[in-house]
Amino acid sequence: MEVGFLGLGIMGKAMAANLLRHGFRVTVWNRTLSKCQELVALGAAVGETPAAVVAKCRYTIAMLSDPSAALSVVFDKDGVLEQIGEGKGYVDMSTVDAATSCKISEAIKQKGGAFVEAPVSGSKKPAEDGQLVILAAGDKVLYDDMVPAFDVLGKKSFFLGEIGNGAKMKLVVNMIMGSMMNALSEGLSLADNSGLSPQTLLDVLDLGAIANPMFKLKGPSMLQGSYNPAFPLKHQQKDMRLALALGDENAVSMPVAAASNEAFKKARSLGLGDLDFSAVYEVLKGAGGSGKA
Ligand SMILES: NC(=O)C1=CN([C@@H]2O[C@H](COP(=O)(O)OP(=O)(O)OC[C@H]3O[C@@H](n4cnc5c(N)ncnc54)[C@H](OP(=O)(O)O)[C@@H]3O)[C@@H](O)[C@H]2O)C=CC1
Ligand SMILES: O=CCCC(=O)O
Secondary structure (H helix, E strand, O other): OEEEEEOOOHHHHHHHHHHHHOOOEEEEEOOOHHHHHHHHOOOOEEOOOHHHHHHHOOEEEEOOOOHHHHHHHHHOOOOHHHOOOOOOEEEEOOOOOHHHHHHHHHHHHHOOOEEEEOOEEOOHHHHHHOOEEEEEEEOHHHHHHHHHHHHHHEEEEEEOOOOOHHHHHHHHHHHHHHHHHHHHHHHHHHHHHOOOOHHHHHHHHHOOOOOOHHHHHHHHHHHOOOOOOOOEHHHHHHHHHHHHHHHHHOOOOOHHHHHHHHHHHHHHHOOOOOOEHHHHHHHHHHHOOOOOO
């Protein structure tokens, strides 16, 4: 199967490499074109623009940072819309809001093409290992065509119906994840500042009802102050912001998520946006612990 791949950041690079490893013919494009070279070394071809990739490939996947990047790659000069049409499919796996996804879907359908949104749960390592969870929605025929690729990229694909449902599901999941990361950070800080060992707290958590892979993976590196980005904090804050907007639209009160978003915003304001999202610990650790009053 031949696919185009737009966006070679942390996730896109791992996903495109995985497709190549499994025998897919892949034509890649990235805004910073030099980043394509690593994929060329693995056997990829390069398209000079998103339009050139879509012209060459029947199916094109995108993995881009945010709504503005997702829109730009489709609607701007040399973008996807210039070459999409009958018999071609576009699959956006970026995390965006439902309105962005709907706008892209409508434009592609108007040109006769097919569209699926397919954001993913799982980070850099699951992307490298083909263990993502795919949250797809939109054109069911295109979804079925993409199953061989989804089977390589992920351990499970959900088809959630109409466009927007994949985007919304992803935002709900990441809203919960961001709030959990804040709770863990506050817990580590509280343990530390009240004379307990944060490492022992991690050991206790790992044996109880709230044990989870994220605490187990991130906890030890947080205690070392090591935040090599798997999931950049700026993207987690974007997801909190989009999830809170979804809450606004539906009159859903989310005080925990709102407080967590403030901590991620604060972290961004301190220049931590390109670090892993677990660096929010630096903000919460700094917020307490000046000793007993
Ligand atoms: N990292 C993770 O753990 C996960 C991330 N996601 C989501 O996947 C998406 C990608 O994440 P990730 O790979 O981590 O992000 P990165 O920041 O590593 O990569 C972002 C990609 O988007 C491109 N890009 C940014 N702005 C534009 C623009 N205006 N026009 C064209 N291309 C642009 C970048 O190009 P350039 O190289 O030129 O900057 C790069 O290829 C995001 O939506 C994120 O929320 C989902 C699950 C997990
Ligand atoms: O959007 C990023 C999700 C990261 C994860 O699921 O571990």
